[in-house]
Amino acid sequence: MVVSKQNYEDLRKQRLEENKRRMEELHLPQLTQALKTAHSPKPSPMKRTKPRVIGTEMVEVRRSSRVANKPAPVYKEIVVYERVVLPRRNAECLDCMCGSSRRYSYSRRDLANRVYASDEAREYAINKAEELEVKLEGGYPSFVKPMLQSHVTGGFWLGLPGHFCRKHLPKKDGTVTLIDEEGEEYPTVYLSHKAGLSGGWRGFSISHGLVDGDALVFQLTKSTEFKVYIIRCKDYEKGEKDDASDA
Numbered sequence: 001m002v003v004s005k006q007n008y009e010d011l012r013k014q015r016l017e018e019n020k021r022r023m024e025e026l027h028l029p030q031l032t033q034a035l036k037t038a039h040s041p042k043p044s045p046m047k048r049t050k051p052r053v054i055g056t057e058m059v060e061v062r063r064s065s066r067v068a069n070k071p072a073p074v075y076k077e078i079v080v081y082e083r084v085v086l087p088r089r090n091a092e093c094l095d096c097m098c099g100s101s102r103r104y105s106y107s108r109r110d111l112a113n114r115v116y117a118s119d120e121a122r123e124y125a126i127n128k129a130e131e132l133e134v135k136l137e138g139g140y141p142s143f144v145k146p147m148l149q150s151h152v153t154g155g156f157w158l159g160l161p162g163h164f165c166r167k168h169l170p171k172k173d174g175t176v177t178l179i180d181e182e183g184e185e186y187p188t189v190y191l192s193h194k195a196g197l198s199g200g201w202r203g204f205s206i207s208h209g210l211v212d213g214d215a216l217v218f219q220l221t222k223s224t225e226f227k228v229y230i231i232r233c234k235d236y237e238k239g240e241k242d243d244a245s246d247a
Helices: 002-025 028-039 108-113 119-135 162-168 201-207 235-246
Strands: 142-146 174-179 185-191 215-222 225-231
Touching (some): 002 028, 119 215
Parallel strands (some): 174 225
Antiparallel strands (some): 174 185, 215 225
8 A cells, every 4th residue: 555655656746747847848937927927917107107298389270272371260259239328418417417417426325225115105106107198198109117126226227118119119229318307308228139228227216216116107209218207106105194184
């Protein structure tokens, strides 16, 4: 039993030596090492890459000989807006530009003191304005515009009825003159694409002491001229007091 084991070990060692010799003859160890080196993970290129310095220079763009002498095309849409500027006829009239000798002032502190009309006073002014509109003579187109805080404080922007503007007012921006009941004229900037009055309306509002709840009747006497009638919402309280005293 011992002899057989010794023979097996000798045969195994002999085969190992033969296999080793054959591998060396075929250069298998060198090939194995080369394969390991080729497939080993490479270091990340981001870690060893140095920052590149990119230079800029002006180069002539290649163009067809047919258009080489022509200017380069511009692919931008050019929109031209005509800005309406109101004439300042009197430096003393700071806000309304109406040419009067009165001086008006307005401070943003007034925004904190806003007074909102009651529903009853607002309805009263609208009803009175509609009654006045019916009584107007001349057959000129007209409309009633109740005043809100945005019309008489802060932004001072007055939007007009869109259907009225499309039917009766110019299709482009321009100057629209407001004439009060005393015949005094107030030029304003009319913006057709927004259907409203911008510059100049602030002066008209301040000079006439308009407040939230007032109602105005606009009567178009000319293509760009309104006769304006003012109904005060505070007259509602006056009427209430008169009725109470009569009772």
